[in-house]
Amino acid sequence: MVHVLEARIRAALAAHIRGVYNLDVAVVTERPPRIEMGEIATPVCFDLAKRLKRAPRQIAAEISAQLPPIEGVERVEVAGGGYVNLFFARAAFLASVVKDAEAAPALAPADAPKCIVEHTNINPNKAAHIGHLRNAALGDTLVRVLRRAGRRVEVQNYIDNTGVQVADVVIGFVHIAKKSPAEVQALAAQPKFDYLCWDLYASVSRFFEEDKTRMALRGETLQSIESGVGAASEMAGIVAPAIVRCHLATMERLGIEYDLLPRESEILHLKFWDSAFEQLKQRNAIHLAASGKNAGCWVMRTDDTGNAAAAAEGTSEDDDAKIIVRSNGTVTYVGKDIAYQLWKFGLLGKDFQYEKFHTYADGRTLWSSVSSGGDSSAPAFGKAAIVYNVIDARQAYLQNVVVAGLRALGFNGAADRSIHFSYEIVALTPRCARELGYTLSEEDAKKPYVEVSGRKGLGVKADDLLDRLETAALAEVAERHPELPADEQTGIAHAIAIGALRYFLLKFTRTAIIAFDFKDALSFEGETGPYCQYAVVRARNIFRKLQEQEPAFAMASLARVDLAAASSLLTGIDGNSFWELVLLAGSLGTQIEAAVGAQEPAFIAKYAFQLAQAFNLFYHHHRVLTEEDSAKKVFLLQLSRLVEVKLVAALELLGIEAPEKM
RNA sequence: GCGGCUGUAGCUCAGAUGGAUAGAGCGCGUGCCUCCGAAGCACGAGGUCGGGAGUUCGAAUCUCCCCAGCCGCACCA
Secondary structure: OHHHHHHHHHHHHHHHHHHHHOOOOOOOOEOOOOHHHOOEEEOHHHHHHHHHOOOHHHHHHHHHHHOOOOOOEEEEEEEOOOEEEEEEOHHHHHHHHHHHHHOOOOOOOOOOOEEEEEOOOOOOOOOOEHHHHHHHHHHHHHHHHHHHOOOEEEEEOOEOOOOHHHHHHHHHHHHHOOOOHHHHHHHHOOOOHHHHHHHHHHHHHHHHHHOHHHHHHHHHHHHHHHHOOOHHHHHHHHHHHHHHHHHHHHHHHOOOOOOEEOEHHHHHHOOHHHHHHHHHHHOOOOEEOOOOOOOOOEEEOEOOOOOEOOOOOOOHHHHHOEEEEOOOOOEOHHHHHHHHHHHHOOOOOOOOEEEEEEEOOOOOEEEEEEOOOOOOOOOOOOOOOEEEEEEEHHHHHHHHHHHHHHHHOOOHHHHHOEEEEEEOOEEEOHHHHHHOOOOOOHHHHHOOOEEOEOOOOEOOEHHHHHHHHHHHHHHHHHHHOOOOOHHHHHHHHHHHHHHHHHHHHHOOOOOOOEEEOHHHHOOOOOOOHHHHHHHHHHHHHHHHHHHHHOOOOOHHHHHOOOHHHHHHHOOHHHHHHHHHHHHHHOOHHHHHHHHHHHOOOHHHHHHHHHHHHHHHHHHHHOOOOOOOOHHHHHHHHHHHHHHHHHHHHHHHHOOOOOOOOO
16 A cells, blocks of 8 residues: 555656656655654655755755645655655555455456466475475465466476486485385385485485496486486386475475476477577577587587677687587587576477376366376466576576577567576574584584585485474464364464474575574574464454454444544554554555565565564554443554454465464 | 675674665563463663775765675586
């Protein structure tokens, strides 16, 4: 609601300035430092002062006196050295926020431009760890925020089922564990198969270190898997899908769902690369290096930031170019990624076939790519207007190369709308690594944090962390609500655990490296998900008690704001504190806009915490149910309801459920 | 070497597009449950915003130069 009014104010000021001073200026608005100074301020007169060669305060006085009335704005004041401060009509604002809170958010029409968000993308060869959780939590929250902002979103989780990491685990099963495909099939049907592979994968690293000649196995294994023929391919065909199901189950615990699993095997078998290769050659986006260290490779020249450089004939610069096709004729990961990115925009000229892979509890169908015999009822995937790739910051260079590839093909629009949704990694504090039983090298022990490594088996497994959180939460719930049946207790504990985990992963901005520590991640106090959830529970307790004490209370009366009563209650010292709460509750839309604009889910997390904090303050200062003045009681109930609705909505965007009790 | 990110309170981090007195959580200290639940609230201590120069009416924010740390720059993904 605030963002609507703010936009209106900006437009009105810009129009007024254009009319009176004949100047076109971009009007910047901001929040004044204190609530007594109004809700919106603009420093635009400092700008005007320069161009009109007059004192800013004088201009501000002129504007505030002459500005025509703006709907929703009660008065305008001059402040400081030349600020124009605007004051909202408080009661009317409350009424509109209350009305807005009852309306369901608008969904995107079926023909709206589509956004694709690709996230999670865990190699299907081991259990998911804390680093993967950050990717998935960020990606899923981006999806929720975009949908709430009225966008149509398709969620993809790319499965590299033919890569080195899967090959390594296959080597582990064949050469270390000495298992037959049938035996692996049986193991894959057991619970925690991903844990078994986690350990096996770490042992494969040691297996290679012991005898470097064993590396030859990797080439053979990879070739079998890529071609789809042979024993290794058969084994990979068992391992990868089984691990994918483990990952899906882990993510489902966190409330994360996908629409499509595009698999690398189909990109290979349906020869997506061949189509991309033809386009790249035709447009001279890549060329065959004739000499130098990359002789015999197809390379793409890029500048330092990954922009495609002119692909003129030459030799020396080829050494710095990015190899797309190796001298043995096989395509690199980046090449395949260019093909995949083209497909996402509908620019490849080829499509996958699809089959149903999984049905979620809410009825959503998860599809997987297949190379033949697809289901003709599959929806139309791909052909997006905007593509968000949720990938960690270390891969920025490669993402730039992919975009450079699109640009070199002349797809500048698609290149501009290819967004690397970048984020920093989750690392472990040295203390945490030791706690997990790892002995650190001297070098690592000195560092502020240690990188998680699936290859070394160093990391906090997602399901382990969730289990610990659920256990800790259950202990709290059992103590507070011994009367509740066990299944209800575990349900609440689950919600709290997810709240703590997702909030922990989302409260940091994307550029912050998270140094993981169990102490912080397991906390339910302070700036945490459970703190926000608890504020909702408090609000709900008020209404539960109200129903018990006054069953006849007309809940419908909460939907109608008495303007006269609200106006008087929103005045004065107490009025200001009420007003701050109303204003914050009416700012969710502003926060969503900011989160989409800056591509920063942490904005929503910060907002949820601030709103919870403001409500806790309100809760502490005002006793709602014992309020004698009936008009004031209705008002206090309206504020409580407003906060409940907005906080639940904010938490929903973070993928956090607010329980009825906790 | 080239490119990117980071440096704000004891610790972990917010301060998007320059704006009024730089904030939060944790930790520490002191208080607050006969009360809609204390997973809470209040108060307090704690800052050369890495350093320096510049642009500006105004800089934590923009520019340049240093310093420190991290990450990229594979015929791996």
